[in-house]
Amino acid sequence: MGRAAGRSESRASNGVMHVSTAWWRPLALGLAAAAFCADAAFAETAALAERIRSCTACHGEDGNSSTPNIPSLAGQPEFFVMNQLFLMREGVRRIEVMMPLVKDLKDEELTGLAKHFARLEAKPSGEAIDPALAQRGADLANLGRCGSCHLPNLSGQEQMPRLAKQRVDYMIRALKEFRDDKRSGADTQMTAVVIGLRDPDLAALAHYAASRE
Amino acid sequence: MTKSIATRSALGAASATAILAIGLTAALAQAPPGFSPIDRSNPAASGQDANMRPHPTPPTPTPLEQIPVGKLKLPAGFKAEVWSHGHPGARTMVRGDKGTIFMGTRVIGRVYAITEKDGKREAKVLLQGLTQPNGLAFKDGALYVFAINKVLRYDNIESKLDNPGEPVELTEKFNLPDTVHHNWKYVAFGPDGKLYVQVGSNCNICEVNPGTHGQIRRYNADGSGMEIVARGIRNTVGFDWHPVTKELWFTDNGRDWAGNDGPQDELNRIPKGQEGANFGFPYCHANGIADPDIKRPNPCAGVILPAALTGPHSAGLGVKFYTGSMFPKSYQNVGFIARRGSWNREKKFGYDVVMFKAQGGKATLSPFMTGLLDEGRNEFYGRPVYLLQMPDGAMLVSDEQNGAIYRISYGASGGPQRVSRQ
Numbered sequence: 001m002g003r004a005a006g007r008s009e010s011r012a013s014n015g016v017m018h019v020s021t022a023w024w025r026p027l028a029l030g031l032a033a034a035a036f037c038a039d040a041a042f043a044e045t046a047a048l049a050e051r052i053r054s055c056t057a058c059h060g061e062d063g064n065s066s067t068p069n070i071p072s073l074a075g076q077p078e079f080f081v082m083n084q085l086f087l088m089r090e091g092v093r094r095i096e097v098m099m100p101l102v103k104d105l106k107d108e109e110l111t112g113l114a115k116h117f118a119r120l121e122a123k124p125s126g127e128a129i130d131p132a133l134a135q136r137g138a139d140l141a142n143l144g145r146c147g148s149c150h151l152p153n154l155s156g157q158e159q160m161p162r163l164a165k166q167r168v169d170y171m172i173r174a175l176k177e178f179r180d181d182k183r184s185g186a187d188t189q190m191t192a193v194v195i196g197l198r199d200p201d202l203a204a205l206a207h208y209a210a211s212r213e
Numbered sequence: 214m215t216k217s218i219a220t221r222s223a224l225g226a227a228s229a230t231a232i233l234a235i236g237l238t239a240a241l242a243q244a245p246p247g248f249s250p251i252d253r254s255n256p257a258a259s260g261q262d263a264n265m266r267p268h269p270t271p272p273t274p275t276p277l278e279q280i281p282v283g284k285l286k287l288p289a290g291f292k293a294e295v296w297s298h299g300h301p302g303a304r305t306m307v308r309g310d311k312g313t314i315f316m317g318t319r320v321i322g323r324v325y326a327i328t329e330k331d332g333k334r335e336a337k338v339l340l341q342g343l344t345q346p347n348g349l350a351f352k353d354g355a356l357y358v359f360a361i362n363k364v365l366r367y368d369n370i371e372s373k374l375d376n377p378g379e380p381v382e383l384t385e386k387f388n389l390p391d392t393v394h395h396n397w398k399y400v401a402f403g404p405d406g407k408l409y410v411q412v413g414s415n416c417n418i419c420e421v422n423p424g425t426h427g428q429i430r431r432y433n434a435d436g437s438g439m440e441i442v443a444r445g446i447r448n449t450v451g452f453d454w455h456p457v458t459k460e461l462w463f464t465d466n467g468r469d470w471a472g473n474d475g476p477q478d479e480l481n482r483i484p485k486g487q488e489g490a491n492f493g494f495p496y497c498h499a500n501g502i503a504d505p506d507i508k509r510p511n512p513c514a515g516v517i518l519p520a521a522l523t524g525p526h527s528a529g530l531g532v533k534f535y536t537g538s539m540f541p542k543s544y545q546n547v548g549f550i551a552r553r554g555s556w557n558r559e560k561k562f563g564y565d566v567v568m569f570k571a572q573g574g575k576a577t578l579s580p581f582m583t584g585l586l587d588e589g590r591n592e593f594y595g596r597p598v599y600l601l602q603m604p605d606g607a608m609l610v611s612d613e614q615n616g617a618i619y620r621i622s623y624g625a626s627g628g629p630q631r632v633s634r635q
Contacts, residue, residue: 079269086272091342092322107273145256149266159269181393184344192394192416196251
């Protein structure tokens with residue numbers, strides 16, 4: 001792309017300038033502009049690809065994490081990912097390991113990353129799902145109205161993450177943080193929903209959520 | 214103040230044991246009596262669309278040309294303009310002695326300082342990374358910042374807006390409950406010089422300890438001398454004092470998942486001499502409606518019923534009594550309420566500013582600023598949250614959804630439009 005831009009510029013300055021008929025000028029300008037835009041888009045894509053690589057080292061090549069306690073990002077709602085990255089960059093959601101990765105990201109890059117992960121297909125983590133726990137989790141999820149925000153199939157929407165096919169170990173950890181008021185930068189609604197639940201209840205919720213399609 | 218933690222964990226354990234012992238659905242119906250923060254709403258009973266959820270607040274600002282100021286409708290003679298913009302999550306506003314507008318937010322965790330320079334407004338991020346710093350107050354040159362579970366005081370703040378430095382930490386002194394839900398703060402200094410502080414009920418509907426939650430408290434400015442001035446409140450997010458009677462008027466947001474039409478939100482008044490009174494939550498709502506999920510005999514006995522109902526799920530936030538000289542005389546001492554607008558209602562409601570005239574203990578609402586709700590399409594364009602009267606008598610209204618402030622002025626005294634375009 002960079003070379004193409006160079007070619008069109010050199011073509012425009014390669015003696016053709018002396019042709020007095022001006023018909024080609026808008027065309028040449030158009031070509032140059034198109035080449036410039038393509039170049040910028042390429043640079044953007046290349047930078048984004050680089051950013052994505054820094055995510056996938058932990059969150060999985062295809063956005064599905066096989067690392068314990070690290071969440072999958074594949075199939076997450078676009079606004080959710082953008083919003084969480086924004087809050088991490090802002091220092092509201094404080095995750096030490098994420099700080100160096102997000103601190104210099106521009107808003108457009110947050111959106112680019114969010115679009116990328118939203119497009120990927122969520123896949124089960126391969127962790128064992130206990131059917132009895134999942135059944136108990138389904139009852140708890142009904143009482144807690146999980147589906148009203150996260151949608152009945154728990155695929156998430158807007159600021160609410162996808163829970164279906166998310167890692168069980170990550171969700172147990174996150175639910176404990178919500179319950180114990182340890183989760184920074186989140187809507188307090190989640191704390192209100194899981195307050196008073198015991199660890200086995202949280203595990204049941206996680207097994208149920210992960211098992212949803 | 215008694216520590217709430219011991220009570221909470223003991224009762225939480227008791228509830229959890231009950232859940233295990235007798236099964237989930239039965240547990241809610243037969244939960245042991247006493248205070249428990251577990252939500253007691255019955256998902257099957259409300260008959261509402263089960264997929265309603267809170268609307269997202271964008272962390273990024275709305276570009277100036279997309280701010281819906283053109284949609285605003287006001288009574289004849291009033292006009293609205295964009296006064297400042299580019300500060301996402303715009304909520305609470307207080308004014309410093311030197312004219313700085315300090316603005317609090319929720320999830321984005323910022324406090325902004327908006328200053329005027331060469332006729333243009335500049336908004337800068339003064340503080341960031343806080344947990345929902347919605348509670349702001351200004352007194353004697355100091356900015357008080359109440360985030361969830363954090364109280365900070367920045368002395369002499371207007372002379373160090375570029376580098377506010379380390380604050381005086383008052384968290385321990387105020388000793389507020391450690392729970393997070395419904396505990397983004399609203400605070401204000403009263404005519405008695407005391408600092409009034411909201412403490413919400415940390416649930417949608419549950420039995421909270423009235424000694425620790427569901428209150429308005431007042432303190433000396435240093436956090437000493439705590440008194441409970443109102444109890445039985447679900448979550449007030451705004452209050453003001455009547456300019457003549459000096460009584461405190463406050464909004465209270467009603468519970469969710471009990472139907473589209475209510476129980477309605479409330480505008481309440483603490484009658485003189487009745488500080489510490491009970492306003493009914495969780496047993497008695499609105500104009501005396503018994504809660505469908507948490508029942509007890511005579512639920513409204515001894516409860517002060519609202520001065521006005523403010524609409525179903527309308528989310529009344531900021532309250533301000535008008536005392537300026539710009540609006541017509543008939544607006545003197547009239548109250549205004551910013552209604553952020555509903556989420557737990559199939560047909561959206563609110564998204565406006567209403568006004569009320571206080572007569573005795575009652576008030577009647579009428580529209581003031583509308584136009585941000587398209588009822589036909591069931592869509593909203595903005596969310597008015599707080600109000601601030603300026604020295605010239607104009608009224609500022611913050612719009613959380615668009616990260617903007619509107620200036621409402623009347624007549625020729627409106628002044629030139631001075632919006633800085635970026």
